[in-house]
Amino acid sequence: MNIHEYQAKALFEKYGVAVPKGVAVRTAAEFEPALAQLPDAPVVVKSQIHAGGRGKGTFTDGFKGGVKFAKTKADALGFAKAMFNNTLVTAQTGPAGRKVQTIYFTQASDITKEYYLAILLDRVSSRPVIVASTEGGVEIEKVAHETPDKIFKIIVDPAVGLQGYQARELAFRLGLSGDYFKNAVKLITSLYRMFWETDAAMVEVNPLITTPTGQVLALDAKVSFDDNALFRHPELVALRDLNEEDPKEIEASKYSLSYIALDGNIACLVNGAGLAMSTMDIIKHFGGSPANFLDVGGGASKDQVTAAFKIILTDPNVKGILVNIFGGIMDCNTIATGVVAASRELALTIPLVVRLEGNNVAAGKKTLAESGLKIESADTMADAAQKIVKLVA
Numbered sequence: 357m358n359i360h361e362y363q364a365k366a367l368f369e370k371y372g373v374a375v376p377k378g379v380a381v382r383t384a385a386e387f388e389p390a391l392a393q394l395p396d397a398p399v400v401v402k403s404q405i406h407a408g409g410r411g412k413g414t415f416t417d418g419f420k421g422g423v424k425f426a427k428t429k430a431d432a433l434g435f436a437k438a439m440f441n442n443t444l445v446t447a448q449t450g451p452a453g454r455k456v457q458t459i460y461f462t463q464a465s466d467i468t469k470e471y472y473l474a475i476l477l478d479r480v481s482s483r484p485v486i487v488a489s490t491e492g493g494v495e496i497e498k499v500a501h502e503t504p505d506k507i508f509k510i511i512v513d514p515a516v517g518l519q520g521y522q523a524r525e526l527a528f529r530l531g532l533s534g535d536y537f538k539n540a541v542k543l544i545t546s547l548y549r550m551f552w553e554t555d556a557a558m559v560e561v562n563p564l565i566t567t568p569t570g571q572v573l574a575l576d577a578k579v580s581f582d583d584n585a586l587f588r589h590p591e592l593v594a595l596r597d598l599n600e601e602d603p604k605e606i607e608a609s610k611y612s613l614s615y616i617a618l619d620g621n622i623a624c625l626v627n628g629a630g631l632a633m634s635t636m637d638i639i640k641h642f643g644g645s646p647a648n649f650l651d652v653g654g655g656a657s658k659d660q661v662t663a664a665f666k667i668i669l670t671d672p673n674v675k676g677i678l679v680n681i682f683g684g685i686m687d688c689n690t691i692a693t694g695v696v697a698a699s700r701e702l703a704l705t706i707p708l709v710v711r712l713e714g715n716n717v718a719a720g721k722k723t724l725a726e727s728g729l730k731i732e733s734a735d736t737m738a739d740a741a742q743k744i745v746k747l748v749a
Contacts, residue, residue: 376465471565621674648669676748
């Protein structure tokens with residue numbers, strides 16, 4: 357689950373991470389009162405959407421920049437009015453863009469240098485890793501590609517937590533000293549505590565800045581949480597902004613389905629994340645384009661399968677469906693029954709290819725064959741992918 361920058365900074369403050377003063381508003385009537393709460397200009401006006409590249413984005417009416425530096429509060433008010441309820445298109449939103457429904461005013465900061473800092477899970481070591489760089493304010497992918505020696509990593513043992521010497525080592529490797537060093541160690545320590553205690557999946561600060569007065573501030577904030585741990589954090593669930601999520605993904609979450617919309621035309625219904633990724637790969641390999649990632653899990657019920665079909669069919673781009681099931685815990689006949697029920701209930705007219713293998717597969721194939729519906733069976737993943745690509749074409 358992602359949250360907005362202003363929400364992330366509120367969490368930062370709660371854990372003692374220094375951030376510039378800011379005020380978020382959701383109505384135009386709040387603009388002037390919010391600006392009055394900030395010290396004298398300059399002010400930075402920030403569109404709040406769940407996407408990066410806001411500063412380089414363009415609104416659909418031609419207004420450029422979702423992050424603006426305003427020399428006066430009058431300028432800030434003008435920028436806010438231009439952004440609010442307007443649709444911002446960035447490299448991460450896709451051409452449809454995202455409607456800006458929250459504006460965040462922050463006090464402008466004097467910057468001596470920009471850095472990069474993030475905490476996330478390292479898949480290789482299965483431990484938290486703190487990633488930092490002296491090259492902040494730009495895409496970390498670009499830094500990793502062009503100057504990988506400027507990226508530093510500290511692996512944290514979750515059994516003992518972040519140690520003081522590790523925070524000091526990171527601050528030292530960033531070239532900090534004096535007050536900057538002391539404040540950076542405090543910020544890194546506090547940020548890790550927030551990451552750990554909130555079950556975050558990622559905490560990113562880009563840029564982390566130093567100021568002429570010795571401060572170390574989180575100028576930006578991007579935070580996402582592990583969905584599997586949200587049951588422990590109702591206060592974080594309350595921060596969820598459904599306006600920023602695909603309606604299909606919201607509906608899928610109600611049925612404990614893992615769904616991510618893509619831009620292709622062949623829908624996938626698969627059990628298991630790895631198998632789902634392989635299914636999308638093989639569709640691409642044979643010249644097709646997947647319309648979604650959809651993992652129904654290891655023990656999906658008939659109702660979940662029906663719900664999955666309904667969600668798939670709300671995407672107007674879908675021209676065919678590939679069901680790829682490997683029955684370990686999953687009973688293939690349960691899936692087959694769900695597929696038949698969903699096809700009848702929804703009066704399915706687009707091509708449907710089903711590949712079943714594993715637990716109770718014979719009964720599953722018999723259910724499909726005796727349904728009287730136009731369902732194409734496949735024996736292997738390659739066979740299934742080739743068939744659905746051909747049918748859609």
